[in-house]
Amino acid sequence: MHSRKIKLVIEYDGSGFHGWQVQENAHSVQAELEKAIAVITGESTRVTGAGRTDTGVHAFGQVAHFDTQSKIPAEKFSAALNSILPPEVCILTSQQVPADFHARFTAVGKTYEYRILNRSIRSPLLARRAWHVREALDLEAMGLAAEKFVGEHDFSAFCSSGHSVQTFNRTLTASKWTRQGDCLVYRVSGNGFLYNMVRIMTGTMVEVGLKKRTAESMETLLNGKDRNKAGITAPPHGLYLLEVHYPP
Secondary structure (H helix, E strand, O other): OOOOOEEEEEEHHHOOOOOOOOOOOOOOOOHHHHHHHHHOOOOOOOOOOOOOOOOOEEEEEEEEEEEEOOOOOHHHHHHHOOOOOOEEEEEEEEEEEOOOOOOOOOOOOOEEEEEEEEOOOOOOOOOOOEEEEOOOOOOOHHHHHHHOOEEEEEEEEOOOOOOOOOOOOEEEEEEOOOOOOOOEEEEOOOOOOOOOHHHHEEEHHHHHHHOOOOOHHHHHHHHHHHHHHHHOOOOOOOEEEEEEEOOO
């Protein structure tokens, strides 16, 4: 029987998951998807994601694909899977794609968002969805720091150990802070991201906002390529994979 490739766009609350990837004795988004697909198709299949989100990280637009011989119409998979998946995971769209499509390798870029609750009082509603920073942050200074990241740079200083990459050069096309009520929101787009890169950049820019370092020092960090000189790694629960970009 002819096999088809199905592309999924997925939204999930990562609070209760040990990240995207299947792990032994751990709750993962990938495992939940594979179990749900097995229920509706009777097939054991691997779901391949555009990238691995860490424990506690959320997604508005994670992308994945899987192969199936099921006759279920491609656009019906979303509703079928949503009837089985836990409330924390939802398929926004499902569609058939060409056989050479790959959720990870066909992608040309990603957009992430990081959210900070910047007020003295904590928020029970945002406890798992934004980093609570009590001290007032200088948004203008953080915005100037964010601009330093646009373009092609070696981001060695903003990569955690445990990576498996050969090159640390990445090109960022957008890097900007905005205010949304009590929240400061950082949105960044690029052709690729290193391990914990967005979280380290965010933690470093928060130190700029606290006046512990200057916006201009971002250039020194990029040139120095030393992770130990950059700032803290922001906690995972403020990070969202917003969108995965593909060629038109």
